[in-house]
Amino acid sequence: MKRLLSGNEAVARAAWEAGVKVGSGYPGTPSTEILEAFAPYPGVYAEWAPNEKVGLDVAVGAAYAGRRAFAAMKHVGLNVASDALFAAAMTGAEAGLVIISADDPSMHSSQNEQDNRQFAKFARIPCLDPADSQDTHDLTLAAFDLSEQFDTPVLLRMTTRVCHTSSPVELGPQRENLPEPGKYPRNLTKYCMVPANAKKRHPAIETRVAEIAAFAETFAGNRIEWRSSDLGIITGGVAYNYAREVFPEASVLKLGMVYPLPRKLIREFAGRVQKVIVLEELDPFIEDQIRLMGISLYRPENLLPEPPYPVTKEIFPIAGELDPVVVRDSGRQAGLLPGGENGGLALSMAGLPIRPPVLCPGCPHRSSFYVLHKLGVPVNGDIGCYTLGMVQPLDALHTVGCMGASVGVAHGAAVAGDKERHVAVIGDSTFFHSAIPALINVVYNRSNVITIIMDNRVTGMTGHQDNPGTGRTLQQKATRAIEIEPLVRALGFDKVVTVPAYDVAAIEKTLKDWMKSDEPAVLITREECALLPSARNRWLPLEVVSDKCNGCTLCFRVGCPAILKSEQLDPKTNRPLALIDPLLCTGCEICAQVCPRDAILFRNQVQSKQIPQEAA
Amino acid sequence: MKSEGINFALVGVGGQGTILASDVLAELGLRLGYDVKKAEVHGMSQRGGSVTSHLRWGPRVFSPIIPRGEADVLIAFEKLEAARFIDILKPGGLALVNDYAIEPLSVQTTGVPYPGDEMLHERLAQVTQHAYWVKGIEIAEALGNSRAANVVLLGALSALLDLDESQWDAVLEQRVPAKHLELNRRAFRAGREAVATAV
Structure with a gap:
């Protein structure tokens, strides 16, 4: 059965199908709906932890106890949880453990646009990077298997466009019926990371990465789509969509796992196309690894002999979210696409008032x-x-x-x-x-x-x-x-x-x-x-008494979207009087308290005006 | 209707029901047998900020974002937002605009005035002559609840796109809570009629 799910809903659905017992985390755009969508499924435990570090510790604890678990957070949440991440990367667990990081390219609702694929490489754990909701569903299922097969936490890295885009998903049949786990482990060499034990684990996790890299060669999430041999695009995450939209003729190596990389597969792909490029959002994460393999990527002729250190991305921008226009423009500049104009007209925004986010009407802050x-x-x-x-x-x-x-x-x-x-x-x-x-x-x-x-x-x-x-x-x-x-x-x-x-x-x-x-x-x-x-339920729009208002502008200083400048001017000062938008005002009375002339009616004054009218 | 698909851009102000409207269109696309992608950006504002939603129907949809100049339809729940985002529309595309202003706070803080209707119409006309203005709030208020203005606009859209009304109704039934369904059905019909009389 196909259902329209957002990327976040697809994670929740797949986690339920995978038999996940525990989900924890902390709200943060664009990750919040993952736990909200997971919580109502039968047979699961879901919670908001006070912060992401606690949330990840909880997921780790559940996985140590032999139950599949995940922690979900926005990208900067993983900074908070990184201590727990690195600890779990050392120990592994008794059951599948997945960390979901929702990155925010273009910072729609964030303070930075860090690329959390780097965390996977840093902590030596695999990173899966889905392109749409179906892919998210499938890679979430794969993440739990991968985690158990290699005794490692898995980072499922999403981005705003994947989290908040809805597309059809073929649902799995039902929830996996996992066997009841055994007794809680007393395995000190694995779970007590004192120096003596940790020293033994470090080489083990380096070996683990090599084993996962070998597995990645045949992992179903990594696939080649052969089309023209003229241009080959190596891509992952949401950028796959732009590769298909903007370069419909190109061959594509779609990496569902962006760390560790399938090196043989990449060499095979690069060897069979004339030009090979990497198309990815934010950091040159895949690109740098491929350069280290000694593969020459296509370089536009009009570039400087050396890219300006340390930016190795030469074709697509390192900052900001990609979209078809950005990708097309970059492709044209690099000589990969014929010249031409983008569709439509680019109109200037001059003369249009901006509409930035503001505190809502009635906000108690x-x-x-x-x-x-x-x-x-x-x-x-x-x-x-x-x-x-x-x-x-x-x-x-x-x-x-x-x-x-x-x-x-x-x-x-x-x-x-x-x-x-x-x-x-x-x-x-x-x-x-x-x-x-x-x-x-x-x-x-x-x-x-x-x-x-x-x-x-x-x-x-x-x-x-x-x-x-x-x-x-x-x-x-x-x-x-x-x-x-x-x-x-x-x-x-x-x-x-x-x-x-x-x-x-x-x-x-x-x-x-x-x-x-x-x-x-x-x-x-x-x-x-x-x-x-x-x-x-308590909203009650306030009113301005225009006889009393003299346009002093004091109420405008509370910065409420419900207070407007009326077209009526004060005869003495020639300044516009205040006007309250009844569809927006909630009746918080902050403006009424600030008004020095009692020109804004308080709630009780508005009510006492209304009652006689209603009675009449 | 075109078999290769339709790109819809929906714009409005936080709190206007932009997201619900795009949910309805997404479900409708699925029912009509299309691949569908619906991408939303609801930034930092719960109420009062710009909200945009991109919705694409097609045989196979890749990019969730509609490139500038490639939307077939722009549905604007607020008229300044229509002017702001009109260039996403394909030249000659269909613009459906709620004839309603929500003045942003920046009008007071920056002194840039809310544009007059003439300027808004001119800006739209740079891209298309097919702009339909619907008094969504007035129509919804007359039916008892201004919040149904988003569904009035959907009703208007249904008339302009010439899609089967019964499919729309099935989606409304699916997406709208039962206690609001009758109101929304009336809002939908009123929107259809509003365009019929305008055309």
């Missing part, structure tokens, strides 16, 4: 950024919706690096002697993910960092996943919600205050008070994300 902007302090930010506090006009966030970095980066500035008082902002899920050790550091090593934990009761940016603060598991079981205040107090903070996130005055007063002393402190701003179903 908005008030804190409004106050921080007003205070003018340096703010060290973190990864989540609240990163958007950097956007104009809020303009109240000055660094964003990686998950959990805000607190440590603020502490670094403080201990370095920066004259300004630093504020770190972090969300509830990111707090649980990696801020706790950083907060311990602030208290223990005595800096004056003020941390705002913006607790919107959900993991927001990735699309509303549960986290340890919500009291619900990925498989929708009620559980004990971890309370942030007592946890922070237990870390050693004396100043811990919780305020309603929409309360502008309370946030301002608390921060101003704390600025007067030199103690570290934690402010928790709490209000559920305005897009949660329970919050939506």
Whole structure:
């Protein structure tokens, strides 16, 4: 039976068919839907771990216990989990263990575009790189077999286009019925990586790579499609699609396994075509390995004699996502395709207002950024919706690096002697993910960092996943919600205050008070994300009283998409009055609190206006 | 309809139902016997950012991304987004535009005004004369829920593409939650009629 599945759904389906017992990980675009789609299958255990490292340790633990398992995360999540990855690469496991990394070329929703195929080579584990949903399904099944055959974790590396593209998948018949595993292993030389044991394992994992490379020669995921002998393209991952679309006549070596490479197969392919090129997204990962084999790749004549070190990619760009236009243009420049124009007209975007991401109307993070902007302090930010506090006009966030970095980066500035008082902002899920050790550091090593934990009761940016603060598991079981205040107090903070996130005055007063002393402190701003179903039920659009508004523009400074400039001008100042879009406004009242002229009605005022009308 | 396939680009603003509409088109393509790829980019914004979805029907579809100038149909749920992405459309292709503005915050922060209708029409006209403007929000509001505007546009599309209405209905039934199905059916029909009268 064929079903339309996204790449992420295809992983989940195949993992279920493969008899996987445990899936863990942490939400991150574009990987999030893998665990969400896996969780409802019967007979599986799925969870959100507090961070990717814990998630991978959990998968490793399940595989040590003889059950097939996977951990899923976005590319930068694997940085967090890399300690666990390298440990598991040394030990192997008792059952199939697959690590799924979803890379984000072009950084649609990420801070970098690292190419995680490099992790496979670094850790000496095989890497599978699918092209579409069917391929993802098939390679996921293969990954678990491969893992068991060679006693190795397997990296299934996906990219945004594969994760978030839906295409038809021929579903496998049903779930594999795996035998009940034996007793938990007591195999110290394999599972206790103390130096004496680890020294023996290192040569073993180098031998393992060589054995997998030999297997790769006949692996079904690596295949040659013979067409014209004029041009041969070696490709993997999503780039296979662009090879077929842009070079329909070319022969193609499609590598489902991009590490280790099938060297005989590559030599055979390269030897039977006139010109051979490598088409891959991001790093010259396949290309560099092939160059090391001494195979000469086609070089356009118009190039410099030596490529500028260290960029060995000569035909296709190293940065950014590929697409048919990029590939076609590159192919033309390299003389691989006849000259010509791309279809259609390239129109300039000049004169069109941009539409960058913004904090949603009713976002409970908005008030804190409004106050921080007003205070003018340096703010060290973190990864989540609240990163958007950097956007104009809020303009109240000055660094964003990686998950959990805000607190440590603020502490670094403080201990370095920066004259300004630093504020770190972090969300509830990111707090649980990696801020706790950083907060311990602030208290223990005595800096004056003020941390705002913006607790919107959900993991927001990735699309509303549960986290340890919500009291619900990925498989929708009620559980004990971890309370942030007592946890922070237990870390050693004396100043811990919780305020309603929409309360502008309370946030301002608390921060101003704390600025007067030199103690570290934690402010928790709490209000559920305005897009949660329970919050939506309370949406109530506010209204501007045009008689009172004089176009002072103060409400525009809260940066809410629901507040518009009306066409009506104030007769004295000639400035446009404020107007609230009733389809967007949720009634959070931040703008109403900020308005100095009471020109924006609060919820109770709007309601008392409505009731008599409805009664009449 | 062309047997070699159709490329659809769908654009809108986060929260407008762009993704649901492309899901419906993807299922429809499968029912009609095509290979299908549907690629979405929903960036950092839940609500308020640009959302695009590329949907391709064909005998065998490789690239998930539609190259510039190769979309047969552009469906825009917001008119500024129609103007922004019009160059994905093949010259002379079909543009179906929800006659509705969602002003981006940048209008206030950068001072670049929201373009007037004349400028939007001119920009579209650089690529195609086949632009249909549908008052999706007004029609959906009249039916009781502005959120059904995306399905109004699909109804309009069904009339313009001349595809069998019963196939569409089967997909709507499959994709839309039962409690919203009647509303969406009415929205679909209203969209069909809106185009019929415009044409």
